[in-house]
Amino acid sequence: MRYVVYLNVTYKPTIREPEGETITRELLKRLGIDVEARAGKCLQLYLEAENDGEAVEKALKIAREARLGNPNVHTFEVVKVAKL
Amino acid sequence: MKIAVLKFPGTNGEYDVIKALEAVDMSGEVVWYKDYAPGKYDAVVVAGGFSYGDRLRAGAIAAKTKATSHLAEDVARGTPVLGICNGFQILTEAELLPGALVPNDPPGFVCKWIRVRVEDNDTPFTTLYERGQVIRLPVAHAEGRYIPTAPYRVVFRYVDNPNGSIDDVAGVAQANVLGMMPHPERAVDPHVSRGGTGGAALWLSLRQWLKK
Numbered sequence: 001m002r003y004v005v006y007l008n009v010t011y012k013p014t015i016r017e018p019e020g021e022t023i024t025r026e027l028l029k030r031l032g033i034d035v036e037a038r039a040g041k042c043l044q045l046y047l048e049a050e051n052d053g054e055a056v057e058k059a060l061k062i063a064r065e066a067r068l069g070n071p072n073v074h075t076f077e078v079v080k081v082a083k084l
Numbered sequence: 085m086k087i088a089v090l091k092f093p094g095t096n097g098e099y100d101v102i103k104a105l106e107a108v109d110m111s112g113e114v115v116w117y118k119d120y121a122p123g124k125y126d127a128v129v130v131a132g133g134f135s136y137g138d139r140l141r142a143g144a145i146a147a148k149t150k151a152t153s154h155l156a157e158d159v160a161r162g163t164p165v166l167g168i169c170n171g172f173q174i175l176t177e178a179e180l181l182p183g184a185l186v187p188n189d190p191p192g193f194v195c196k197w198i199r200v201r202v203e204d205n206d207t208p209f210t211t212l213y214e215r216g217q218v219i220r221l222p223v224a225h226a227e228g229r230y231i232p233t234a235p236y237r238v239v240f241r242y243v244d245n246p247n248g249s250i251d252d253v254a255g256v257a258q259a260n261v262l263g264m265m266p267h268p269e270r271a272v273d274p275h276v277s278r279g280g281t282g283g284a285a286l287w288l289s290l291r292q293w294l295k296k
Contacts, residue, residue, distance in 0.1 A: 011186070015231060016248070018191040067144060070177065072184040072233040 003049050005059035006080040009069040010040030042079070043068060052081050085294045087112040088125040090155070090171075092146045097132035097168060097269065104269035108287045117151035126294055127164045127208070128155060130171030132224075132267060142185065142227040143173030152178045164208035164260045164290065169225055172255070172263030181256055181263045182234040187227050189248030195224040197279035199243035200254045200266055207239055207257045208293040212285040218243055219282030221266035228265040230256070240264050 011017045020038035028035050045062060049055035056078045063069060069076040087105060089112045091098045098114045105112040112129065136145040146152060152174065159165055159180055167175040175181045188194055197220050202213040213219070223246055230249040239262055240255035247265070255264030268283030277283075 015186065016189055018187065018189040018248070022191060066148065067177070068140065070141065070144070070184050073186055073231055 001049060001051075002084040003047055003052070003055035004082050004084055005045045005047065005055050005078055007043045007045055007059055007063055007068065007076055008040055008079045009043065009063075009074050009076045010038060011073055012075055015073050046084075052083070055081050085110070085126040086124065087290075088115040088120065088128045089113065090115055090117060090120060090128060090130045090151065092117045092133075092135035092149070092151070092174075094135045094137055095131050095133035095170065097170075097267070100267070100269040101129050101131050101168070104272040104283065104287050107272045108284065108291055110287070110291050117146070117149055120151040120154050122154040122157040123161065125158065125163065127290060128158060128166070130155070130165065130167040130174055131269075132169030132171055135170055135174060138170075138227070141177075142225075143170060143175075143177040146170075146174045147177035156180060159259065159261055162260055164293065165262070166209055166290075167261070167263040168267055168269065169223075169228075169265055172265055173227060175261060175263045180261055181258050182232065182236045183253075183256065184231045184233060185227050185265070186229045186231055188225070188229050188246075191226075193224070193226040194228070194246045195222075196246065197222050198246050198266065200240045201243055202239070203241050204237060204239040204257065207262050207289075208260055209262050209286050209289050210239060211292060212289040219271075219285075220279045221268055221271050221282050222279060223247075223266050225265055230254075230265075240266065 023037040202217045228247040230253040239257045242252045242254045268286040271283035
């Protein structure tokens with residue numbers, strides 16, 4: 001079965017993330033919205049799997065092998081998985 | 085002596101490196117990444133630019149090519165390797181140098197002349213500099229903020245930090261590998277380099293080191 005796995009790659013909390021800081025300070029705060037934003041990247045991985053769990057497992061394995069995030073500075077997590 | 089200037093799709097600094105080598109009576113060969121073979125070269129320069137359009141993140145895709153695996157073999161052999169700008173990013177992504185280079189803080193592309201201090205003159209590329217010497221070099225990058233992740237050996241430190249690098253790091257070394265964000269190849273020829281020739285001693289150092 002074909003799945004899409006949404007993989008979120010973001011900076012570790014200890015790494016300053018100036019794009020999110022700019023969005024927070026220059027856009028949200030200016031509009032009176034008191035919300036903090038951090039920017040990252042979302043990758044959609046289309047793959048074959050037997051079930052949701054296997055799809056997630058495969059996606060995380062691919063992420064580690066291909067270094068879709070740099071383990072020194074990033075964390076990655078699956079935020080959504082869907083059967084196509 | 086054979087010096088390879090490694091070129092990936094999107095590399096654009098290779099001919100500046102060739103010109104810098106020629107300015108100090110050396111020569112280099114632009115080597116397309118698919119043609120790179122280990123054990124053939126006395127030194128390797130991974131030139132700057134935007135390999136693979138900086139897709140995913142700067143240097144990440146080039147770091148996973150066969151050429152970079154071959155480069156790791158040459159590093160293990162003790163071959164001097166210099167990564168400039170995107171070349172530095174590739175070397176950190178390939179874990180041939182410690183740390184990571186992340187988007188600048190403040191964000192955006194920075195392109196200007198800056199001052200850097202030579203902190204270590206015990207590499208194949210810095211022997212002719214004085215320790216503590218301040219030189220001017222140009223920078224041009226958007227992802228140059230150095231984040232250390234392991235013990236690191238600083239070779240160049242920014243006097244005017246343009247990108248938020250931790251500890252003002254502009255260049256680090258490990259064994260015979262040096263990576264640096266500033267462009268020493270663009271500060272050699274006084275006819276075109278309005279900021280001076282602070283990069284010339286790097287290429288002269290390499291020449292001297294290779295002649296030993």
